[in-house]
Amino acid sequence: MKRLVPALLVALLMSGGAYAQSINVGPGGVSVDTRSPRERAIDREIREERRDRYDRHREREWRRANSRRDCRTVTTERETPRGVVRRTTRVCD
Template identity: 55%
Template sequence: MKLLASTLAAGLLLAGSGAFAQSVDIGPGGVRIDPRTPQQRAMDREDRWRERDRWERRRAYRAERDCRTETRIRETPRGEIRRTVRVCD
């Protein structure tokens, strides 16, 4: 009887919160309720992408400034092997 009552109470809580939430996820990390609208979630996603792009551009700029490209030639019995390597100081 106690199990039935606790199960019923948990079900009512989940049903009540799900009615107002935009997204309810049940997964390995537990239950997550996201009250934001799909448009708000999309805007957050775009902000993260924009920040990642900005970070990658800064990283590439620093890498170009401190690095150079070297071509290394190695002789083998079958001929020469040319390898282009990026060397950063």
């Protein structure tokens, strides 16, 4: 019994610290994230909000560009040593 209590105490302390960290293995190597799950969730919400704002902006620009009737598509071809390069652009007058 004298050995069991300290072992349980150490196990509780070790698992509590591991909960607040995550280990990431990726192309840049191994990294340890010391943020809490709450902080990670907040960062994730901020990224989603930025992505939504970016998507709304892109859709607004697309609608603005497509609402004009006097647009045309211009394709230019240029020959390079590696072959023909085609560039298509949309020109609105």
